[in-house]
Amino acid sequence: MSHGGLQPFVSPSHQADNRLLSPRVALRETPWLTAVADKTLDVLAGHAVLHRIPAGSMLFEQAETPTFAQILVAGSVELLGVRGNDETRIERVYPIDMLLPAAVLTRQPYLLRARVLDEAHLLMIQAEAFLHAVAQDHALCLAVLACQAVQFRRQVKQAKNVRLRSAEERVGCYLLRLHEGAPPGVPARLPLNKRQIAAELGMTRETFSRTLGAIARRGLRIDGDIVIVDDPVAAHTGFSLDPLIDGAEPIQPLATKGTEG
Amino acid sequence: MSHGGLQPFVSPSHQADNRLLSPRVALRETPWLTAVADKTLDVLAGHAVLHRIPAGSMLFEQAETPTFAQILVAGSVELLGVRGNDETRIERVYPIDMLLPAAVLTRQPYLLRARVLDEAHLLMIQAEAFLHAVAQDHALCLAVLACQAVQFRRQVKQAKNVRLRSAEERVGCYLLRLHEGAPPGVPARLPLNKRQIAAELGMTRETFSRTLGAIARRGLRIDGDIVIVDDPVAAHTGFSLDPLIDGAEPIQPLATKGTEG
DNA sequence: TCCCAGCCTTGATCTGGATCAATGCAGCCT
DNA sequence: AGGCTGCATTGATCCAGATCAAGGCTGGGA
Incomplete structure (x- = not known):
């Protein structure tokens, strides 16, 4: 399972409870830290705690x-721009x-502002210790750089999606992407409730709801929470997926190609 | 002069022509690379060229x-999301x-897509060589990380500005920021033509123009290209600068505080 | 001097999506 | 059963900002 864009939210209880008992283990099992030396992870673990935070909590303001x-190990978190009572x-x-x-x-x-959406398992490393480790350990620095680069690209994709496409296209592409992503034969399911999908796509629930009605014309439909493509041709004509917008952006180590120096 | 947000565009000819003759010198004079060893810069310079690219050119698609x-050494460049004939x-x-x-x-x-706005002096380092150097040199890796982190934060600020404020507020805050940024006594000037400021603020030129008319009510006005604050109180009541949106985000080295390890 | 190209402004109109407001429809608790 | 809370739909209306369409102003070139 990749951690790119549209994950179904995994029930946290089964994913993390037994395995991620300690910060040390959590660090070692983080895929994009595989290149980091045990010694460094030990240091980090020494300044870290693993917390389980219930949905709705504010992590920071x-x-x-x-x-x-x-480090978010399980669950999910939303990041909000705040201005007075408005949140975006x-x-x-x-x-x-x-x-x-x-x-x-x-x-x-x-x-x-950060708020927990689904109970979060959070690995919290003291900031100074973390910075020190990044300054000391080149492999860690590379891993964080990879992480940061990917986050930047996700931002850009989001901006393009919202500014270059209409609400209807965003919905269509979102559903189509879910559908393509599902294993053949298995129907795709909405990974989130509709309110949250709407937020993800940068529109209100009302608009999302209406739009769902509208795209039936294009051979795309929701039944309960499963995605049904009545007319694949019409769907793909109306909504063309663009890898530079819809492609997943998974965190990968920054490998150097070819000969090592 | 900081390189945060609202630079006046410096005439490239006087800034760079004599000093930045070689890639090597350009690298050495890049402020956020000061911590990087000469040896590494030599390697990079060995795989780099310094180009001067005229306004209007496309750098990459x-x-x-x-x-x-x-690395943009002088001039300025715009980054555009493209979809068919639409650019954002x-x-x-x-x-x-x-x-x-x-x-x-x-x-x-x-x-x-990247397009040159004001004649650009570009330091172009072969990608593989650059990646290799980042993988080899911890100080360089840290510098790039700092650069990437700042870019991420600028993106977020931009998103907040556009989504949390009305067009009028964006214009007001932009002018106010220019005004605050100018040395006392010296009137602030628009650093760009209006078309480009409008784009910067995420609106059309027409809307920008109308909005300029509208904010006269709030004691803010443009005369030619200088910013006039007729009524500072009204201006600050109507438009409150928020450092989490309007603050500059300069590239700084990622220093570790306190004792070194 | 005329002409033309770039900017900017101004006016009229349109519209995508937000907002406000009801209603339906679960599930869940007592 | 009832009543509550949270989600989703649906309709009516609104509005910020885009779009379309004319001018106006400035500077430069022949």
């Missing part, structure tokens, strides 16, 4: 200065990923 | 795979900064 580097969702974070490493790295205040 | 890591401006890049390091680092295709 806009303008706070980060005291921990946080900027990003949804899926495991295994860091929460706003940019703020931690630059020692600047968070630009966003 | 969406979906291309990066062959160079590009995602970002404007000011020197000294990298152009989409995320694509180079992840070896993925560019998500955006």
Whole structure:
């Protein structure tokens, strides 16, 4: 299972409970840290705790200065831009990923509020210890760089999706993508409730709902929470997936090709 | 002069012509590379060329795979999301900064098109050599990480600005920011023509123009290209600058505080 | 001097999507 | 049963900002 874009949310209880008992184990099992030496992970683990945070909790507030580097091990988290009483969702974070490493790295205040959507398992590493480790361990630095680069690209894709496509196209492409992603024969299911999908796609629930009605014309339909493509041809004509928008953006190690020096 | 957000565009001819003759010198004079060893810069310089590219040129196209890591030394560049004939401006890049390091680092295709706005002095380093150097040199890796983190935060600020504020507020805050940024006594000037400011603020030129008319009510006005604050109180009541949106985001080295290990 | 190309402004109109407001429809608790 | 809470649909209306369409102003070139 990749951790790119549209994960079904895994029930956290079965995923993490037994295996991720300690920070040390959590670190070792983080795929994009595989290249990092045990010694460094030991150090990090020494300054870390593993917390389970219930849905609805606020992890940090806009303008706070980060005291921990946080790695989301299970569950999910939303990042919101806040202004007075208005909130706008900027990003949804899926495991295994860091929460706003940019703020931690630059020692600047968070630009966003973080709230738990599905019970989160969080690996919290003291910010200073984390920074020190990044400054000491080249492999760790490379891993964080990869993580940060991918987050940047996800942002750009999101911006393109919202600004270059109409609401209807976003919905169509989203469903189509789910459908393509599902194993052949198995019908695709909505991985989230509709309210959250709407937020993901940058529109209100009402607009999402209406749009779902409208795209029936294009051979795309929802029954309960499963996606039905009545007319594949019409669907693909109306909505063309673009890898530069819809493609997953998984965190990969920054490997050097060819001969090593 | 910081390289955060709202630079006046410096005439490239006087800034760079004599000093930045060679890639080697350009690298050494890049502020956020100061911590990188000469040896590494030598290697990079060995795989680099310094180019001067006229306004209007396309540097790379969406979906291309990066062959160079590009550092903008002087001039300016816009990054555009493209879909058919539609373009949407995602970002404007000011020197000294990298152009989409995320694509180079992840070896993925560019998500955006890059076009020169003001004649650009570009340091172009072969992608593989650059990646290799990042993989070899910890200090360089840290520098690139800092650069990438800042770019991420700029994106987030841009998103907040557009989604949390009305067109009128964006214009008001932009002008106010210019005004605050200017040395006391000296009137602030528009650093760009209005068309480009409009794009920067995520609106059409027409809307920008109308909005300029509208905010006269709030004690803010443009005369020619200088910003006049007729009524500071009204202006600050109507438009409150938020450091989490309007603050500059300069590229700084990722220093470790306190004792070194 | 005329002409033309770039900018900017101004007006009229359109519209995608938000907002406000009801209603339906589960599941769940007591 | 009832009543509550949270989600989803559906309809009516609104509005910020885009779009389309004319001008106006400035500077430059022959």
